[in-house]
Amino acid sequence: MNDQKNINKETIIKLTAGWKMEGRNRRKHTRKESLNLVDYIILGDGGVTVSRGMGRTRNVSEGGLLLETHRPLEVEKTVLITVGLGEDIVELKGRVLHSLPPSLEYRHCAGIQLREIDEKGKKLLKKYIEALRTAIS
Template structure:
């Protein structure tokens, strides 16, 4: 018997984690980091991060579920600081049909895990 696990799906413990790249208002890539998903919908998401962000910044967020990965682009609509962490709300820009399909799978898995 082989040791270890071979998975075709994301671990539920890591389902909340996303990586992101901040692109400032001048179009410069500034910070690459990870955040924790607090809420997600077809229109946007709410993240908890350790890096400060400004309203109007653009985020390139990578979402993964099963064998699918999608890069989503969104604009920071709000950013609040609390206890050296930041809660940010991102509204997605144009999403392809394939991107929406993957995002919907992620939303279902996220909501199932959070229930």
């Protein structure tokens, strides 16, 4: 339990910002900070719904996102995500890569690697991320 109290915003940023391993960044896409409400479904064996919940993105890229939730998500589970990006609603499918315990500043956070996105979803996600880049620069 003490470990959970030691997790703070700086630790989460270090763990999720670059995923440094052996001196290199493992991410293919740069993540942009973005808060978006999310509906998610966790799938078990055979694609059966195990649980469902609401959360929000902390950051997003074309390859993944950091999802903040009220309860922990199990690593390696498949997650279906419905997220509002601007005026659009996008359906995403991914896998939980890592899970972080809550801290004083965040609830449970899970790193999601996006796996299956239809062409329309890819275009909308890319357009949304480009709009974030433009707004930030």
